Amino acid sequence: MTRLAAALALALGLPLSAAASPKLLSFDQLRGWKADDHRAALETFLETCRDLRDRDWQALCGLARETEDARGFFELFFLPVLVEDGREALFTGYYEPELRGSEVPDGRYVAPVYRVPDELPPEGPWLTRQEIEEGGALRGRGLEIAYVDPIELFFLQIQGSGRVRLPSGKVIRLGFGAANRQPYSSIGQELVSRGVYEPHQVSADVIRSWVRRNPVDGKKLMWTNRSYVFFREVNEVPAERGPLGAMNRSITPLRTIAVDPAFVPLGAPVWIETEGEDEFRRLMVAQDTGSAIKGAQRADIFFGTGRLAGKRAGRTRDTGRMVMLLPIQRALDMMPQTLADPA
Incomplete structure (x- = not known):
């Protein structure tokens, strides 16, 4: 590790092994920077910056509340920092699903949404998905929040939050409670490895259809993902607000990303440039995490609530x-070391 990498890791408060290959950039090097809606990014930053404890972040949060020039605020007090770890960048999407369900088992709504068991x-791994579902370790203990379709529960757990609409019209809002800390694996990739589909054919809807056509094998397929998520009710969050992210604050559609906190500090502004069908050139804020989000150049874009958001996230x-934006003083603290050790 170079001195710059070590200095960056310390400045970010990350493990020394995390900041693999840092590089300081200018705002002119961020493609599309001037055309973005920086005010929208600033409003998202304000949603969680009050929870950042370091003095420099607190000072910037105070200034952010008073600024009228959003773009000027970011350009004046931050420096863009590109961190790479040798893995290819990958951007995926997630959303807050709205499911149909029931307060008691009812026809197709037979899969319990569990609260966190005592x-x-x-720390450390607990029972696997199969052991929880097949073994019935939690059955009949009053931990059931609601009952939903089994495959929809599986995808709800991947998203980490959602809403369940009951026959009465009541809506139960769910937030991430805890996980069994077993390894996450993609059942889409499992179907590809079995030769059922080619990679370009796999989507959430394709997986749903396959599981419904093959209920016995479908259950076993879902069991290959050993990870299991427990939920909590968060009905105090207004319906028009986004779900709670990892910082326990509402997240913002198309401005919040989930990141790997081993590389990107939660609450930090992050500029993303994606290449694909829905091209992004946008300033986001790292306000969430995910079990499948690992690496310096890995992020999940939050698309919002409901079916349309789910379709966009799924493709x-x-x-x-x-490129994360680092408070400028932290970057300047690294400059003497950079000059002394160009490598």
């Missing part, structure tokens, strides 16, 4: 790059 250990799988 015996879930604070997003793009390359590109992401």
